[in-house]
Amino acid sequence: MARLQIEAVSKRFGATDAVREVNLDIADGEFMVLLGPSGCGKSTLLRMIAGLEAPTSGRLLLDGRDITDVAPQQRDLAMVFQSYALYPHLTVARNIGFPLKSRRVPRAKIAERVAEVAATLALTPLLDRRPSALSGGQRQRVALARAMVRDPGAFLMDEPLSNLDARLRSATRAELIALHRRLGSTFLYVTHDQVEAMTMATRIALLNDGQIEQVGAPTELYDTPRTTFVAAFLGAPPMNLLPATVVARGGELRVLADGLDAPLGIADTCDDTPVTVGFRPERLRPTTGVGAVRGQVTMVENLGSEEVVHLTVGDRQVSARVPRPAGVVAGGQLALSVGPADLHLFHPESGQRLTWQADVPDPMTARTELPVA
Template identity: 75%
Template structure:
């Protein structure tokens, strides 16, 4: 059992706020990924949970018990670092058994546990080797095995795959997902890699400058980003974001920018003129010669093998379209693009928060629903 509660935790280094008032409730058995750009406070937060760094304020609870001031070795948590930090002079078996030896367990018990964990991680044939004679992925598994040998309630992992090449990363990713299923333990996993987050997490907490921007399932963050930052961080290539206005015309709401005039599929009750930050994902734009929502010309076509990225200049707005190959368009060509109204995201340009339009007589407001005079923050 390991439920982790992070209650308004902050960390200041001098005058720098590395972590600001972060609150997270991580259920037993969850795979929560802390995601965010470099320097946003991921490692600092994880180190505070591990007990390697003291919070400036706030509390950390493990299964309801306040562990904020508990020594690291007394927390039933195992930390796996980016650099594996294996002991080079010890064999794999000794490296894995180290936490048990430090706790003065019997030789027989250590041998049995090391054998079990090595079996789980397919390291049994490598037990007598030293770290220098292992591949990066094997070293990574030894570091994991060393964390597992104590049977901790929760695993804290700080970018454990960042030293691996692309192929090994993807294989180890799959292994970690399997391991999480088998162990049923709580995983708290730090990465700045959105693919790792999207593929492994049961929930993602996206951090920006020390604060949580959004917590939710990968689908929630991708399909319904709470802020423009979340919208722009997830997705490769990222969501197209551009300054626009929501205006009313003939009783209908439209989003307008230079070269763009798209219906939002909502009726307008009164005159509307709201500056917004509009967003649409590259895979949600469709090339259509007859479309009038976006008119522009092709500035570049990138061949990704299975797909193409078509870059389009619509007035002052630059858009990227992700489409199957061949897209059948050439650089310099004038083209039209269309978008489903439900795929257009709107954000407040000042706060970055997601905007919705409420229909006055609607009982079930969905995404930017129908007309209202004023925009409201979702």
């Protein structure tokens, strides 16, 4: 069992607020990913949970027990770092068994447990080697095995795949997902890589400048980003975001900007209201009609499976991810369609999602009553 509760935890380094009043309740058995750009406080938060850094304020609870001031070794947690930090002079077997040896577990018991864990991670044939005779992926598995050997309640991992090449990273992602399923332990995993977060997490906590922007299932963050920061962080290319105005035309609401005229699919009236409108590149489709989005193509990237078309809409850049061949070339004009359900509206200053769900009232949307996304 390992439920982790982070209660109003802050960390200050001199004048830097690395982590600011973070609240997060991680259920037993979750695969929680702390995601965010470099420097947003992910490692600091993880290190506080591991006990390697003391919070400036706030509390940490493990299964309801306050562990804020408990020594790292006394927390039922295991940490896996980006650099594997294996002992170069010890064999794989002795590296894996090290945490047990330092806890004075009997030798026979250590051998038994090392064999078990090695089998789980397909390391059995490598037990007699030294780290220098292993590939990056194998070393990473040894580091994982060393964390698993104690059978901790929770695993804390800080960018453990970032030193692996792309192919190995993808394979190890799949292994971690399988491992999590098999062990049923709580995983708390730090990364700046949205693909890792989207593919592995049961929930993502997206951090920005020491604060949590949004917590939820990967699809929740992707489909209903709560802020423009979340919208712009996820997706490749990320969501297009443009300043626009919601207007009523002929009894229907539309969102307008230079090169953009898209119906919101609602019959209503309203005063002209400035917004930030968002739409994902993969939701745009070339059309022979007038098109909701119109612009001049600046570049076409061929991804093999599809193409990313970059275009100038008004004075903004927009990207569209379209099936191949799109049949467009740089310099040409392009019209694209987008459905009302694929439009996201945000407050032009705060960047907060203008939601039309009853539980998050907003003066503007309460009036316009946009449909549930």
